[in-house]
Amino acid sequence: xxxxxxxxxxxxxxxxxxxxxxxxxxxxxxxxxxxxxxxxxxxxxxxxxxxxxxxxxxxxxxxxxxxxxxxxxxxxxxxxxxxxxxxxxxxxxxxxxxxxxxxxxxxxxxxxxxxxxxxxxxxxxxxxxxxxxxxxxxxxxxxxxxxxxxxxxxxxxxxxxxxxxxxxxxxxxxxxxxxxxxxxxxxxxxxxxxxxxxxxxxxxxxxxxxxxxxxxxxxxxxxxxxxxxxxxx
Numbered sequence: 477x478x479x480x481x482x483x484x485x486x487x488x489x490x491x492x493x494x495x496x497x498x499x500x501x502x503x504x505x506x507x508x509x510x511x512x513x514x515x516x517x518x519x520x521x522x523x524x525x526x527x528x529x530x531x532x533x534x535x536x537x538x539x540x541x542x543x544x545x546x547x548x549x550x551x552x553x554x555x556x557x558x559x560x561x562x563x564x565x566x567x568x569x570x571x572x573x574x575x576x577x578x579x580x581x582x583x584x585x586x587x588x589x590x591x592x593x594x595x596x597x598x599x600x601x602x603x604x605x606x607x608x609x610x611x612x613x614x615x616x617x618x619x620x621x622x623x624x625x626x627x628x629x630x631x632x633x634x635x636x637x638x639x640x641x642x643x644x645x646x647x648x649x650x651x652x653x654x655x656x657x658x659x660x661x662x663x664x665x666x667x668x669x670x671x672x673x674x675x676x677x678x679x680x681x682x683x684x685x686x687x688x689x690x691x692x693x694x695x696x697x698x699x700x701x702x703x704x705x706x707x708x709x
Contacts, residue, residue, distance in 0.1 A: 479661060527601055536580065565599060611640065
């Protein structure tokens with residue numbers, strides 16, 4: 477399921493309510509017909525692995541940055557490398573001279589490594605993949621990624637999400653091809669609900685948002701290009 481909408485439409489709020497980071501002022505959220513407040517909080521959250529758009533990594537080793545999400549896993553190193561590969565962190569592994577024992581940043585270890593914004597995002601995604609879960613939530617998982625890295629991550633998600641519930645938010649509507657269902661939010665309300673094909677046919681809010689982005693990738697008509705070139709002359 478993809479949640480789409482303008483900034484402030486309620487996408488991240490909906491995720492936080494589902495995780496019981498706070499409870500709704502009115503209404504009920506149910507899982508399998510049961511009010512989520514009736515589940516023990518630790519049991520509820522144990523089913524989810526979450527990536528938030530304001531992600532953070534830590535001045536620990538690569539291994540510790542992953543295992544902090546699930547410190548009870550067996551075959552930790554094998555699972556850690558698999559998660560790093562799933563999030564296409566090969567570039568990070570190549571520069572990590574001490575492997576999984578390599579520290580992030582050189583503040584505390586002269587042999588540590590410094591990461592770019594995109595690499596930090598891929599590592600945070602690897603932490604979400606590392607954690608055992610039945611439901612995966614990704615809040616703007618490609619906001620800092622270059623086009624190639626973004627493509628690779630969403631290719632991985634097609635495999636990683638098989639047989640699991642997955643909810644993700646994205647401003648880039650090119651990414652919602654993965655979703656079986658799209659919810660369009662506006663001012664805290666669901667204004668559209670359906671597949672991408674259905675929503676484009678409806679020609680309402682989703683189609684409008686899609687058109688805004690589509691137009692940026694379409695070439696101008698030839699006369700317009702010539703006119704623009706002449707103006708530059």
